[in-house]
Amino acid sequence: MDAFYASVELLRYPHLRGLPVVIGGRRRSTERDSGPQVGLPRLRDYAGRGVITTATYEARAFGVHSGMGLMKAAALCPDALLLPADFDEYRRMSRMFKAAVAEIAPVIEDRGIDEIYIDLTDCPGVQNDGGHTLGVQLKARLHERCGLTCSVGITPNKLLSKIASELDKPDGLTVLDTGDIRSRIWPLAARRINGIGPKASARLETLGIRTIGELAAVPPTLLIDHFGRSVGAWLHEAAHGRDDRPVVTYSEPRSISRETTFEHDLHPRRDRERLSEIFTELCVKVADDLRRKGYVGRTIGIKLRYEDFTTVTRDQTLHEATAEAALIRASAGSCLKRVPLERKLRLLGVRVGTLSRADQNAHLPKSSPDQVESTARYPSDAKRVRTAVLHAAEPGPADDPTDVRQLPLFSALKPSATDSRG
DNA sequence: TCTGGGGTCCTAGGACCC
DNA sequence: TCTGGGGTCCTAGGACCC
Numbered sequence: 526m527d528a529f530y531a532s533v534e535l536l537r538y539p540h541l542r543g544l545p546v547v548i549g550g551r552r553r554s555t556e557r558d559s560g561p562q563v564g565l566p567r568l569r570d571y572a573g574r575g576v577i578t579t580a581t582y583e584a585r586a587f588g589v590h591s592g593m594g595l596m597k598a599a600a601l602c603p604d605a606l607l608l609p610a611d612f613d614e615y616r617r618m619s620r621m622f623k624a625a626v627a628e629i630a631p632v633i634e635d636r637g638i639d640e641i642y643i644d645l646t647d648c649p650g651v652q653n654d655g656g657h658t659l660g661v662q663l664k665a666r667l668h669e670r671c672g673l674t675c676s677v678g679i680t681p682n683k684l685l686s687k688i689a690s691e692l693d694k695p696d697g698l699t700v701l702d703t704g705d706i707r708s709r710i711w712p713l714a715a716r717r718i719n720g721i722g723p724k725a726s727a728r729l730e731t732l733g734i735r736t737i738g739e740l741a742a743v744p745p746t747l748l749i750d751h752f753g754r755s756v757g758a759w760l761h762e763a764a765h766g767r768d769d770r771p772v773v774t775y776s777e778p779r780s781i782s783r784e785t786t787f788e789h790d791l792h793p794r795r796d797r798e799r800l801s802e803i804f805t806e807l808c809v810k811v812a813d814d815l816r817r818k819g820y821v822g823r824t825i826g827i828k829l830r831y832e833d834f835t836t837v838t839r840d841q842t843l844h845e846a847t848a849e850a851a852l853i854r855a856s857a858g859s860c861l862k863r864v865p866l867e868r869k870l871r872l873l874g875v876r877v878g879t880l881s882r883a884d885q886n887a888h889l890p891k892s893s894p895d896q897v898e899s900t901a902r903y904p905s906d907a908k909r910v911r912t913a914v915l916h917a918a919e920p921g922p923a924d925d926p927t928d929v930r931q932l933p934l935f936s937a938l939k940p941s942a943t944d945s946r947g
Numbered sequence: 948t949c950t951g952g953g954g955t956c957c958t959a960g961g962a963c964c965c
Numbered sequence: 966t967c968t969g970g971g972g973t974c975c976t977a978g979g980a981c982c983c
Contacts, residue, residue: 576951594949637983722981786951
């Protein structure tokens with residue numbers, strides 16, 4: 526989709542069309558009610574953390590782009606209008622555009638909120654013109670249903686389609702065959718290959734490789750020497766436009782997480798209360814997400830970002846999957862104790878992984894409660910996991926023992942000295 | 948006043964098992 | 966006394982993507 530979040534906002538506020546608009550920043554409580562007509566928040570007025578998630582093409586003309594810090598963007602384009610993201614609305618429009626596509630071509634792989642792969646193999650008419658007519662139809666149907674434009678690439682595989690879709694943005698349609706690789710793909714920067722990011726492209730550059738064509742010309746053994754067997758071989762194949770990955774129409778989620786960057790860095794000791802609130806809130810949100818989506822998870826993890834932007838993670842795998850906020854909170858709390866807490870923090874996150882469906886899991890515990898000790902793979906883990914369970918089971922001093930908001934927090938969660946059965 | 952939030956996949960070492 | 970080869974699971978970090 527073209528500038529998806531911004532385009533969705535322009536559907537609601539059509540009088541902003543043609544103006545530089547960026548989406549990003551924190552939502553202020555009253556902002557959405559009054560609407561951007563009132564006050565017209567400008568980038569120059571913004572003070573605080575945050576990045577641009579989407580910018581209209583008018584704003585991009587000033588050099589701003591997604592991922593750029595808002596303060597930096599304000600310097601480039603102070604008059605751009607700034608709208609906070611409304612993910613509920615974007616998800617609604619996302620479902621709508623995918624449904625519109627499915628009316629014509631139902632074999633769809635989800636690639637996030639604003640992107641899909643479509644397998645057109647079995648769509649009538651693709652063979653006639655390589656899919657050009659079908660592409661026109663898809664774009665028309667999508668615009669008819671949603672009022673939004675998109676950019677389409679139609680080629681023999683996902684790798685090439687992804688690249689092709691970006692050649693004619695916005696509102697583009699590019700149809701390519703293998704015979705076009707030399708002329709259309711090889712001149713492009715290697716970075717355009719999905720999977721080659723900033724690190725890999727920098728390493729390629731040190732080898733004198735800038736374009737996909739240059740990558741294709743290099744002997745695969747050289748790539749394998751520098752990037753390893755797997756990545757090296759893949760780089761070679763990709764440069765030649767070869768990719769046999771199927772369009773995958775369904776996949777189970779691997780993890781569910783919540784994280785937040787604070788408006789100001791918080792000190793683990795001085796701001797303990799506030800951090801504890803936030804920490805528990807994240808656990809409750811993750812638990813809600815799990816429950817709403819029907820999953821339970823065994824691996825509970827935390828993520829911390831220090832003021833210098835270095836990031837650490839810790840996780841812990843329980844014997845049984847859970848979606849209980851109190852259990853997640855207790856386990857995440859014990860993870861927290863394994864992390865240095867001297868420097869200020871800018872971000873805190875909670876993650877639950879090793880997911881399984883809640884309904885399938887109910888009667889199939891990983892191990893029954895009385896086997897917890899005997900089946901523990903590692904003594905140290907058994908102790909840690911049992912600690913988490915014990916804490917969750919202890920009501921503690923709170924009035925409402927089921928209210929995880931009242932659990933002890935941060936440093937207050939001490940390892941259990943007693944190792945009796947809970 | 949730099950740098951969001953939600954994800955996936957890969958690697959690598961250690962523990963442990965057969 | 967010294968030491969295989971295969972495998973799984975767990976953990977931490979990092980690259981990358983939308």
